[in-house]
Amino acid sequence: MLRHLSSTHDRFALNAPFRISRGVKTAADVVTVRIRDGAHVGRGEGVPYPRYGETIDGALAQIAAVAPLVDGGASRAEIAAAMPAGAARNAVDTALWDLEARIAGTDVATLAGIAPAAPLASAITIAIDTPDAMAAAAARHAPVPLLKIKVNREDAVAQIAAVRGAAPAPRLIVDPNESWTIAEVTGLAPFLRDQRVDLLEQPLPAGEDGALAEIASDIAICADESLHTRADLAALRGRYSHVNVKLDKTGGLTEALALADDAVARGFGLMVGCMVCSSLGIAPALLLAGRAAFVDLDGPLWLAQDRDGGVTDRTGILHPPAPGFWGGA
Known part of the structure; x- marks a missing residue:
């Protein structure tokens, strides 16, 4: 056939x-x-x-x-x-x-000559809301290893402080999704240090992030929207310490594997992320996640109903799908 x-x-x-x-x-x-x-x-x-x-x-x-x-x-x-x-x-x-x-x-x-997917710590995302609502969400996830906070320009300080106050233990990723200016990046740096933020993800708009090369940051900064494929890596040197590899940007696992290798060879730390998707979109990304310093693959956890046999979360530890769900035997 x-x-x-x-x-x-x-x-x-x-x-x-x-x-x-x-x-x-x-x-x-x-x-x-x-x-x-x-x-x-x-x-x-x-x-x-x-x-x-x-x-x-x-x-x-x-x-x-x-x-x-x-x-x-x-x-x-x-x-x-x-x-x-x-x-x-x-x-x-x-x-x-x-x-x-x-x-x-x-x-x-x-087939790829890499380690199989295994349970690992993956960020639980706290989406933008009022500070009180974000604190309530963070309190429900206070025992997890890693939280990711979505923020905007207007209420970032209150949002981050609310989450950290409700969840004092987890590592923190702060993600403004391109909404900040370089003034926010530099001006908020002492506050971010005080809140023990581990990673700042894509604070400036892609294409306007050259200013990051002019500052010294003791908080890791990760490229997301500024990175799609290996062709983008050269321009990111000196701006970012980490890069977020997403299969929907790279165009599949084939390029994602090559991108991860190239990024590590150039001295970047790895983050592996996702869009809001089902477990069918997460299963291939899990094969990269074991190499990453930060993992953000909680997309299916936002679904009212995932595909049968998909990933499961146990207090911030993401477990791979059932055998045979994706990836062969």
Whole structure:
């Protein structure tokens, strides 16, 4: 039987509104790719992100355009050459990894020559709300190892102080999602140190982050929106200490693995992150997470109902999906 690719738009309602500095969402809209080859089916997921000019319809169109290549047996390298980095390529690439492993009777970790996914500490995200509401959310998660606080410009100090007051023990990531200026970065540095913030994620808009090279920060600063693929790394030297690898930005696990290797070779620390997605989007990212200093893969925890057999969280420790969920044996 010949290969056959199919793709769908799937929507997962959230269990609470997810607010960041750019807006709020109440559902996760994803594209799901299935590639059948005889008795074997490989699956992959991508989350088109409006910040990068992506839409569900646009992603489905990109996938449909390469379907004849995939059906004809194209490799992951050939798909990478035929598609731009982004959510659509992520869905196809990770479906191909899954399919290859199932056909080979092994798992993706073995095929890639890397360690298998294992339970690890992953950030629990506190979305933007009133300081009191954020404190209440933080109090519910006070025992976890790592919290990530979404903030804006207007209430950042109150938001961070509220979370830290309610959860004194966890490590902290603060994520302004490009909403700060360099004045905030420098002016808030003493406060961030006092609050024991471990990582500041993408404080300035991508394309306007050159000012970071002019300051000395004793708090680690991580590139998110400023980093997509290996081609971006050279420009980030001197601006960031860490880089956030997301498969929906790299366009799949293939480029994410190469990006992680290149970033480490250039002296960057690694963070592995995600969009708000189902466990099908998290399973491939877990193969990178063991190498990262910071892991932020709680996307499925925001869903009212995840895919069956997905990841589970136990007090801030994320456990991989059930055997056979993704990645072969």
